[in-house]
Amino acid sequence: MSFTSRSPLRRRGLAAAGTAAVLALTLAACGASKDPSDASSMPGMHHGSASSPSASATGTPGMDHDSMPGMDHGGSGDGLADAKDGYRLTSDVDQLPADKAGGYRFRITGPNGKPVTGFAVDQTKRMHFYAIRSDLTGFQHLHPTMAGDGTWTAPLSPQKPGSWRMFASFTPDSGPGRGKGLVLSRTVTVPGESKRSPLPAATTSTEVDGYTVRVKGAPMAGMAHPLTVSVSKGGKPVTDLQPYLDTYAHLTAFHEGDQAFAHLHPETEVNGDHGGPNLSFHAELPKPGNWRMFLQFRTDGTLHTAALTLRVG
Structure with a gap:
């Protein structure tokens, strides 16, 4: 039978089937047009902060109002590599003198192999630098200066003998890595x-400079989880925390054994010198085990650093 000789009933059936197929394709297209931003709407899941662009490496630091509080600004990964996404941390320094202050010089090179000189502002700084000994002692959080050729110098305090890891946390403001937070690291001796110090046992509270810091929450590896930090002094809640790096507290964590890196910020909105006593975090720590936490906060112009060990399941 030819196509033109089909019965009216057969033709109506074919038309209905065609309409159903078109409807199915339309529905599928509508489903595919869902806003892609929904994929990163879960708190604590976005690892690359959007930072404000810099005009030059020596410009006046600004405030990063676009970054989401509670996020890990260290980029995806654990910070244990010296290269990622075409960017590399390079340095001629393999050894540093014991018990003596000195400068650690390094560069960040881009996918084209040339030194990067344009960095976005993140928490009022274009570069955050961390030094930690292999036993998770000797923590230093610094903000190095950059020369015109892209060489950074971090002014390290005296260090004890042993193996140390140097972390550089930054966000390029141009090129293929623009707007993406990265953390790269190298080791020095x-x-x-060298005498290794045992890691203090996991606990929920610690004291520093007369302040008591308590942590409430039970983070699970690889999952965003609420974490609350409270600060008190003499048994009374502290309510005069001052902004530090555009927030009320700066929290850095390192994993026991491999020194994996994590960086978290409180969700609490900054409102003058009235921070505390409670600071809320969305913690996402990538590995189970013990993490050494370093909480930095400011009161009356003085920066305090509290350290405690947190067990992550």
């Missing part, structure tokens, strides 16, 4: 007799 401080010569001399």
Whole structure:
């Protein structure tokens, strides 16, 4: 039978089937047009902060109002590599003198192999630099200066003998990595007799400079989880925390054994010198085990650093 000789009933059936197929395709297209931003709407899941662009490496630091509080600004990964996404942390320094202050010089090179000189502002700084000994002692959080050729110098305090890891946390403001937070690291040796300090047992509270810091929450590896930090003094809640790096507290964590890096910020909105006593975080720590937490906060112009060990399941 030819196509033109089909019965009216057969033709009506074919038309209905065609209409159904078109409807199915339309529905599928509508489903595919869902806003892609929904994929990153879960708190604590976005690892690359959007930072404000810099005009130059030596410009006046600004405030990063676009970054979401509670996020990990260290980029995806654990910070243990010296290269990621075409960016590399390079340095000629393999050793540093023991018990002596000095400068650690380094560069960030881009996918084209040339030194990067344009960095976005994140928490009022274009570069955050961390030094930690292999036993998770000697924590230093610094903000190095950059020369015109892209060489950064971090002014390290005296370090004890042993193996140290140097972390550079930054966001390029141009090129293929623009707007993406990255953390790269290298190790250096401080010569001399090295005595490893045992990691303090996991706890929910610690004291520093007369302040008591308590942590409430039970983070699970690889999952965003609420974490609350409270600060008190003499048994009374502290309500005069001052802004530090555009927030009321700066929280850095390192994993026992491999020194994996994590960086978290409180969700609490900054409102003058009235921070505390409670600071809320969305913590996402990538690995189970013990993490050494370093909480930095400011009162009366003085910066305090509290350290405690947190167990992550």
